[in-house]
Amino acid sequence: xxxxxxxxxxxxxxxxxxxxxxxxxxxxxxxxxxxxxxxxxxxxxxxxxxxxxxxxxxxxxxxxxxxxxxxxxxxxxxxxxxxxxxxxxxxxxxxxxxxxxxxxxxxxxxxxxxxxxxxxxxxxxxxxxxxxxxxxxxxxxxxxxxxxxxxxxxxxxxxxxxxxxxxxxxxxxxxxxxxxxxxxxxxxxxxxxxxxxxxxxxxxxxxxxxxxxxxxxxxxxxxxxxxxxxxxxxxxxxxxxxxxxxxxxxxxxxxxxxxxxxxxxxxxxxxxxxxxxxxxxxxxxxxxxxxxxxxxxxxxxxxxxxxxxxxxxxxxxxxxxxxxxxxxxxxxxxxxxxxxxxxxx
Amino acid sequence: xxxxxxxxxxxxxxxxxxxxxxxxxxxxxxxxxxxxxxxxxxxxxxxxxxxxxxxxxxxxxxxxxxxxxxxxxxxxxxxxxxxxxxxxxxxxxxxxxxxxxxxxxxxxxxxxxxxxxxxxxxxxxxxxxxxxxxxxxxxxxxxxxxxxxxxxxxxxx
Numbered sequence: 001x002x003x004x005x006x007x008x009x010x011x012x013x014x015x016x017x018x019x020x021x022x023x024x025x026x027x028x029x030x031x032x033x034x035x036x037x038x039x040x041x042x043x044x045x046x047x048x049x050x051x052x053x054x055x056x057x058x059x060x061x062x063x064x065x066x067x068x069x070x071x072x073x074x075x076x077x078x079x080x081x082x083x084x085x086x087x088x089x090x091x092x093x094x095x096x097x098x099x100x101x102x103x104x105x106x107x108x109x110x111x112x113x114x115x116x117x118x119x120x121x122x123x124x125x126x127x128x129x130x131x132x133x134x135x136x137x138x139x140x141x142x143x144x145x146x147x148x149x150x151x152x153x154x155x156x157x158x159x160x161x162x163x164x165x166x167x168x169x170x171x172x173x174x175x176x177x178x179x180x181x182x183x184x185x186x187x188x189x190x191x192x193x194x195x196x197x198x199x200x201x202x203x204x205x206x207x208x209x210x211x212x213x214x215x216x217x218x219x220x221x222x223x224x225x226x227x228x229x230x231x232x233x234x235x236x237x238x239x240x241x242x243x244x245x246x247x248x249x250x251x252x253x254x255x256x257x258x259x260x261x262x263x264x265x266x267x268x269x270x271x272x273x274x275x276x277x278x279x280x281x282x283x284x285x286x287x288x289x290x291x292x293x294x295x296x297x298x299x300x301x302x303x304x305x306x307x308x309x310x311x312x313x314x315x316x317x318x319x320x321x322x323x324x325x326x327x328x329x330x331x332x333x334x335x336x337x338x339x340x341x342x343x344x345x
Numbered sequence: 346x347x348x349x350x351x352x353x354x355x356x357x358x359x360x361x362x363x364x365x366x367x368x369x370x371x372x373x374x375x376x377x378x379x380x381x382x383x384x385x386x387x388x389x390x391x392x393x394x395x396x397x398x399x400x401x402x403x404x405x406x407x408x409x410x411x412x413x414x415x416x417x418x419x420x421x422x423x424x425x426x427x428x429x430x431x432x433x434x435x436x437x438x439x440x441x442x443x444x445x446x447x448x449x450x451x452x453x454x455x456x457x458x459x460x461x462x463x464x465x466x467x468x469x470x471x472x473x474x475x476x477x478x479x480x481x482x483x484x485x486x487x488x489x490x491x492x493x494x495x496x497x498x499x500x501x502x
Contacts, residue, residue, distance in 0.1 A: 262466045269470050280471040289461045316464070327464070329471045 034137035037151055040174040047173055048073045051198035053080075057191045067196075077209040094209055127255075131275030134158055134251035143168065145177045146198050155276060159250045160185055161333030162277050173200060184333040229257050234270065243345040244270055244283065250336050252279045279340060282327040288318060321345055355385050359392055 049072050056065040069081040080093040092103040140152040150168040157164060161184045168178035178194035229237060231246055234257040246254045252272035259268050268283040282288070315334055319326040319341040326344050328337045357363050358371040375385050418426075428434075 260466070260470060262462045265462055267462065267467065267470075269467075278471070280467075282467045282470075284462055287461045288467060289464050291464065316468070327467055329468060 034139045034153055035132070037139065037153055037169055037174070038137055041153075041167070041169055041176060046074055047200050048202065048204050049173070049175065049198060049200045050204065052196045053193060054196055055191070055193045058189060070195075071204055071208050073204045073206075073209060079208050096209060127273065127275055129275075130251070130253060130273065131155075134162075134274040135276055140166070142171075145170070146195060148172065148177065148198075150177055157184075157250075157274075157277075161336035162250060162274065163190060163331055165276070168194075170198075181331075184331070184336070190331065231257070233257075234259075234268065244268075244281065245343050248272055248279065248340040248343060250274060250332075250339070252277075252340065277332060278330060279332060279337075280329040281340070281344070282329070283324050284327070285324060287320065287325045288327045290318060317341060319344060352384055352388070355381065356388055359385070359388055 049070075051070050053068050053070050054065055055068070056063055067083045069079075069083065071079040077096050078094070082090045082092070084090045094101055094103070135155045135157055138154045138156065140154050143150055143152055145168050149171045151171060153167040153169050155165045155167070163184050164182045166178075166180040166182075167176050169175070170177050175198070177198060179192070180189050181191045182188065183190045231254045234244075237259060251274040253274070255271050255273045257268065257270045259266050261267070262284075265284060265286050270281040270283070272279040272281070314331055315329070315337055317328050317334065317337045319328070322345055326341060328341055330337060354363070354367070354371055355375070358368060358375075361368075363371060375382050
């Protein structure tokens with residue numbers, strides 16, 4: 001016969017085991033859910049919408065913000081109207097999934113390879129697996145944003161010195177209503193993108209997404225067209241690249257590269273990704289100036305040099321190699337950049 | 346003499362400080378006026394007493410102390426005086442001008458004159474590449490994550 005003490009002990013033990021199993025299941029569920037949510041986020045939202053987004057970036061204690069009116073029409077038409085501080089339109093980005101054009105305030109239109117999104121070298125499945133190899137995706141909970149319930153989806157790097165991100169994903173539409181990127185190893189935000197208002201809409205006029213080519217507008221290219229060469233192509237195209245590693249610590253793997261000219265000197269650009277963060281390694285025969293001119297460019301104009309150093313997390317380090325000079329750039333901690341630089345010849 | 350002379354005129358007469366006309370007037374009055382004559386005598390006695398009294402010489406260190414006290418000024422006063430001296434400003438101004446010119450020259454001269462490449466094109470290339478991620482496509486924006494999300498359409502579809 002079982003004594004009452006034994007009975008109590010057994011019940012307690014099974015209760016504890018139950019709690020443990022429940023917690024483990026909970027962890028698994030949240031992980032599975034996070035990936036599922038992420039999967040849903042990347043699908044084309046089967047709806048059209050409009051809204052206003054504010055992009056804020058922190059540089060030390062200072063911040064810079066830029067607003068944009070956003071129009072999205074299913075399946076892949078979009079229009080972003082970046083606003084000036086007084087509410088006027090600074091520039092407009094229009095795309096249809098194949099061609100993108102940028103209308104600048106001086107009545108110029110950027111169109112073509114320089115502003116188009118280009119297929120990259122890395123295999124999509126590889127990059128996807130790289131993302132989950134280097135980051136842990138977790139649903140931290142739920143919150144209200146703009147009167148809508150969102151999941152707080154965290155992407156946490158598994159190695160230190162890389163930025164962590166929080167995505168506020170609308171539960172009904174899977175649109176990311178807010179995106180917080182934190183400084184590496186810190187709870188401080190480096191950049192924040194969020195909708196100030198958001199409205200799903202049945203149909204937006206097609207005229208919003210027309211790419212106009214009028215004679216009074218000069219079609220130009222901004223000359224920062226990145227070629228997407230494989231590691232082998234880089235070696236062929238540029239004989240100095242043979243000793244550059246194909247991977248770096250903290251999970252960075254070569255994604256693509258290209259060469260370009262600066263003041264008549266050829267510079268090699270090796271780009272690495274861990275599935276989310278980007279590490280650039282520039283190789284040159286001449287040293288690179290450590291001075292940076294902080295020109296007043298829009299923070300979301302990525303054809304400009306400014307955005308990388310407009311957040312506190314943006315870092316650049318220099319290294320003199322045996323035969324070349326290296327410049328490493330990324331939104332990463334100095335330690336991560338330094339450990340990468342130590343592998344350079 | 347119609348009126349008595351004031352004592353300070355009599356004193357000045359004794360000290361031989363009056364002009365000749367004043368001196369003769371006072372002298373004439375004293376001889377005639379007994380009251381002023383008394384005043385004159387009293388002042389003369391006092392003068393004699395002072396002249397004949399015992400004198401002590403001042404200690405030498407006391408004189409030095411008194412001179413130092415008189416010349417003593419505060420630190421701020423001395424600094425103010427130092428800066429007010431024109432001989433300070435001429436070399437200081439010259440030095441400051443030279444330093445300013447050197448500073449401006451160093452600040453404005455591009456570093457690439459010493460065979461260095463500018464950093465901006467490299468940063469722009471990096472940003473442009475990230476911009477591939479950041480190109481506002483579909484429903485995510487301004488994060489590295491956006492492009493990764495956007496580019497997985499084919500996988501997840």
